[in-house]
Amino acid sequence: MNTLANILFLDIETVAQEADYENLSERSKTLWEKKSNQWRKETSVEDSYERAGIYAEFGKIICISVGTIVKGTLHIKSFYGDEEVVVLKQFKESLTKFSSNRNARLCAHNGKEFDFPYLCRRMLINGIGLPKLLQIQGKKPWEIPFLDTLDLWRFGDYKNYTSLDLLCHIFDIPTPKQDINGSQVGNIYWQENGLDRIVNYCEADVVALTQLYLKMQGMDLLKEENIRFISE
Helix, strand or coil, X not given: CCHHHHEEEEEEEEEECCCCHHHCCHHHHHHHHHHHCCCCCCCCHHHHXXXXXXXXXXXXXXXXXXXXXXXXXXXXXXXXXXXHHHHHHXXXXXHHHHCCCCCCEEEECCCCCCHHHHHHHXXXXXXXXXXXXXXXXXXXXXXXXXXXXXXXHHCCCCCCXXXXXXXXXXXXXXXXXXXXXXXXXXHHXXXXXXHHHHHHHHHHHHHHHHHHHHHHCCCCCCCXXXXXXXXX
């Protein structure tokens, strides 16, 4: 379990920067139309805006949940709020402390294609310098401290995407029932003011991610009593 203490498991939740397309500036509307032209086909530009949250140029981070395993217990903590810059600064402070360990690594599901680049882009947009663990420019592939459970599952096969939910199912990893899924996050945030529900969902994904990583390494799953949620 000693090497597990070097890994920070994480998940992020993102939403569009505005509640709907009509709230965008005219310049942003034009740029979104150009961006969405790549894939929206018969969907209107207004309706396509519901997908804006997955693009760092048009979205924002509202929750970052992280987990660390210390002496066999998983500790979960979340940074969240409406002010993205505050969320990112709090996360950076925590990540800077964690990276004092020279063997520190970050782990996420599909992190190499989504979570890690999204975090970097939003930090730069908000004028926040990248912490050490996210400074990967010029590094050789084996020097980059990123672990990705999707990448581990692919075994070099990049044709297909496999969700965290599906992998937990096939590995028989118990996960708590959720009242929402990723596609509903934007609506719950903007229309229902349901940030607390989103945080719970994000934290549950970090637990599932951690259990999946353990399973892939041939290790025992964590028992429920060995999972702690830190509120402060």
